[in-house]
Amino acid sequence: MSTTSQTYFPSKPIHPGVSLADELDFLSLSITDVASRTGISKKHLSNIINGKASITSEVAIKLEKVTGTKASFWNSLSRNYQASLAMIEEQAHIEEEAVLENILPFKETYQELKKHGVVEDYAWVKNNFGNITQNLLNFFSVYSLKYIPNIQPVVFRRHEQKNINQNTIAAIIRLSERKAQSVQAEPFDKKALKTALSEIKSYSLLEPEEYFPKLEEKLRTLGIILVCVPGFKHTGLQGAAKWLDTDKAMVIVKSRGQEKDTAVTEDKFWFNLFHELGHLILHGKSEEFIDLDDEVDSKEEKEANAFANKQFMGGFELSDLQAYKSNQGSINADEAVKDLSKRFGIAPSIVAGQMSFLYQDKQDNVYAVLNGYKRKIQYTNCI
DSSP: OOBOOOOOOOSSOOOHHHHHHHHHHHTTOOHHHHHHHHOOOHHHHHHHHTTSSOOOHHHHHHHHHHHOOOHHHHHHHHHHHHHHHHHHHHHHHHHHHTSHHHHGGGHHHHHHHHHTTSSOOBOSSGGGHHHHHHHHHHHHTOSSGGGHHHHSHHHHHHOOOTTOOHHHHHHHHHHHHHHHHTSOOOOOOHHHHHHHHHHHHHGGGSOHHHHHHHHHHHHHHTTEEEEEEEOOTTTOEEEEEEEEETTEEEEEEEEEOSSTTOOEEHHHHHHHHHHHHHHHHHSOTTOOEEEETTOOOSHHHHHHHHHHHHHHHTTOOGGGGGGGBOTTSOBOHHHHHHHHHHHHTSOHHHHHHHHHHHOOOTTSHHHHHHHHHOOEEOOSOOO
8 A cells, every 4th residue: 555644844843942041031040140150251141042053962951950941951952952953954955855756757767666575665645755755865875866867877877768767777786796795605705606516507407496695695695785676667687796805706697587476497597607707707806897788888798798608508508409309400409408417517597598699590490499498497486
């Protein structure tokens, strides 16, 4: 159920000077009397009473001696007044932020975040814009929506394609960071990661419900937090690699469709995983990589693709399929997939994915056979 509510803030807090004036009137004390007994100047006392100066801790102690009212009372009045002022200023700031032109670019992002329960379920109506804005600011940990590009510069610098929602990509990265920061991991060990690659890819021979937990556990021992994410509208996000600090890295991989009952193909999951691991091995710790559908522009992305290809079926070429030709001259795709799966120690679905990339004739029966091997998976333990 959507929520519609307004947060109330007092329009004008009462300055502690009002209470001081009432107290002095009750005690029949003048400003001159208080000044002569405390050493506080008459001008300063007048400024306090008129709301132009604050009651400091030092002044509160002196007032206690004269009025008999505890210093803690005056201090509390002062703190509450300052807090009320801050709340009013914050509300004014939120009202300035919560205009349609500022938050409209976040409409789809907010709807996506609601699906995952990380923001409150406010309906997208004008009366809720203030609360929606506050939720977004809290989620991204920023004072203003305009600062979001500052905390996710790679998203906004490199990904300006049509139909790509940069705000939602930034939200996915933020969600993933929040999860990763709560997970303990050993210090990153590049040498150990390289050694473990064969073991990691062998997990693909297991069932998905077995290999996902094993992947998460193994990568934690290597200083890497694996964050599996579902699909998000208008992002095209397939994976990302980011250093959380010098000894801890985060790898994001899409492992489910946009809805809970939708899946991704297993070969894409594994390729994207090794693509992101490639970034960690090949590229610097100051770099952050966010990989979208069919986006291979930079030298680093091409290197990460080549790394993943080599890890799975290094050296395999399209011409090697000739070894699987039948007497009739057609490729026996079934035999090729099963044989290559054993040879490279990886799941048949990954072999099929790699072969499909090489074998571009989509009208051929071989391509249809390969597609039949591409198992669909969906990991429910996503963010």
